[in-house]
Amino acid sequence: MNILYDERLDGMKPQLDKAAIRDSLVQAIPGLTLLHREEDLHPFECDGLSVYRTLPMLVALPETLAQVEQLLKTCHRLGVPVVTRGAGTGLSGGAMPLEHGVLLVLSRFSRILEIDPEARIARVEPGVRNLAISEAASPHGLYYAPDPSSQIACSIGGNVAENAGGVHCLKYGLTVHNVIKVEVLTIEGEHMTLGSDALDAPGFDLLALFNGSEGMLGVVTEITVKLLPKPETAKVLMASFDDVEKAGNAVGAIIAAGIIPGGLEMMDNLAIRAAEDFIGAGYPVEAAAILLCELDGVEADVDDDCATVRRVLEAAGATGIQQARDDAERALFWAGRKNAFPAVGRMSPDYYCMDGTIPRRELARVLKGISDLSEQYGLRVANVFHAGDGNMHPLILFDANTPGELDEAEALGGKILELCVEVGGTITGEHGVGREKINQMCAQFRPDELATFRAAKAAFDPKELLNPGKNIPTPARCSEFRTIKSAEAAVPTHSQGRPE
């Protein structure tokens, strides 16, 4: 079942007069950079999920909040959909443009407004890159904890929209745990502040609701994040295993020992070989799986914990354990992991990254399921796994130039997500639903639950102008999805749906 906008399933698109809308925006907003020629629009036709491309009707690149406010008011008045975009690194098509909508690009809002080392906060504009915050805080011995693999390029506004994660979430949380306040413009151009500089704010926790809302409730124009003191030390252990299941069990054993590692990552053989070939991180290429376990904190505690983890890994059947000798080697161990996606990309013309989360105890069953599906579809799958928090990134290798192979990769990906739901997990841990997983939302949620999501949306954007078509599927789309699934259910081995 295709994810692309289908009027039959997703509703009629508004009939809009591009020239008239352009005139209205130009008149209403002095000085606004508004791109409209086809050649100027092409750079914005996709986000990080580049297999899907749509040319936006118009691209707006405002430089002031007054311009953003005016743009929203004008679009609201004229009934024009607005898709907000930052750096465009998202992997779920959350910033995929609409041919009948304005793409609101916030990349020019790239100033760090304030670093307050005493209050341990940073106040930034939405276009600031994730890593730039930690770089600016670094002279004060502070950093911003969430570190998605795209942190060199991705912007903090997009991090809020997707509730971005990274490799340190089990201990330090997601974006929602590290943002204390956002300034928002509503689709009607009203300003409101969610959260506060204190540790809570009166009323509903709309700050939590807006994190991960994929630009569908409002436009975030300023973000205050908390900064943490850099750990005194961080040490990394790399353990190899001759069996993936043993590696999975080792993860549980570490946590059962009362240790919460700063990072705990797992890679399977295909991912190990890809990363080693690309980075030369010193990974054991014969291993069925490796675990990277980072312990951070005060030196004395970290040394104690390293000794404990080493014992646990040995007991779990690790065939080799190596502790990074210094910061350079530690960085190298992580470089292999952080570059796993492009590394796998070198092995294949194209790859498709999935993002399901599962209860860790189901790891062996899910990996077996993925391996079976991989065989069934004839496509290789490399597995990279945030083992500490159960977030999997299976990477499906395919060639878009081979007719039908993209469709097969998508179908395989959909099956993997449905498997995640079946074992009690979720279709997306940190990349978001966007357009990519719009169909699988119908597997994870019942129609009445999706109706509640739509009700929450209607409270903020009843005309459905903010990023329409993303995140929450229409009843018609889910009805079709279920029809297809019940036809498949006649064939054994297919998804049983979510456990109740």
Added chain:
Amino acid sequence: MATIATTPHDHDASESLAERIRQASAEGTPLRIVGGDTRGFYGRPVEGAKLSTLEHRGVTFYDPVELVVSVRSGTPLAELEAVLAEQGQMLPFEPPRFGISSTVGGMVATGMSGPRRPWAGSVRDFVLGTRVINHEGIEQRFGGQVMKNVAGYDLSRLMVGAQGTLGLLTEISFKVLPIPGAVHSLRIEVSLEQARNRLADWGREPLPISAATWLDGALHLRLEGGPSSVAATRARIGGDDLDGGFWNALRDLALAFPANGNDDAPLWRLSLPHRTPSLALSNTPEETMIHDWAGAQRWLKSDIDAETLRSACRQAGGHATCLGSREGPGSAEPFTPLPSVLLKYHRNLKAELDPKGIFNPGRLYAAF
């Protein structure tokens, strides 16, 4: 897979709760949601038929290795904490208990967190998922039992602190953490100003501090972490040993207020950016307050005019809440009024999720 043995009290009352809600919805009669009835003083009084969650009880899932527990809303908080403690785990946000009948549902609905909050996070930070009966009497599931989950809007965390005004919480899944290996509490006699300065310095270092409260001329500190770091920090900071029971009393608001405070006056909770200096309120010296959360949460007993206090807090970037006594609410508007745009969207959200206004109407604000 680990689950736990059920207790004789365990009972799934979700269907009868849903039926009550369907009835209320059909008749348009408001419901007053009550668990252990220990938090009535936090919020406005609700006119409505009592809907008790106490029958809906029990831990439904617990896997210590996954760090996840799911529990029905009518379960006593003490029961949940005991189940976790048996496995060496805890709710890291140290929720106040206010009595043995306090329930998990009430804890989540009021969203109050205890002394560890600035370092560990709040109730909502540890909520992974919820089951909620909506206005149509249908039990719905949001979030889940995994650490990372961004499918759909985060309605689970929205329920935290919403005081039951958006639906009836029936089950909550939490992330839990191991109880720290070493704990040591200490007391240092310093002025409020000195305490603030020291906390500011320490806050920029990775020290194992997990609670910091200034009260009655002394800074009370709790160190938690590995045995090595706690011992090293203890040696460095000095001070006198403090009985750990202090934190339990603080957590449950059972501490005596400074002697010059007015014991019969309403209790106020000030939530402020943690480097906020003294508010310079006339007749209300900061020394009469309990300064918890390294200064970010201040407790005060005072007859001070609400608007004067709220205005001072607003200017500092925070807000003030008036708590009543255990017997009932202490103020017509306990929570700081919302700016007009924010109020509009609160009303919209309430109207969308509870169109007939049956769930705890008026509990947070008179307007919804």
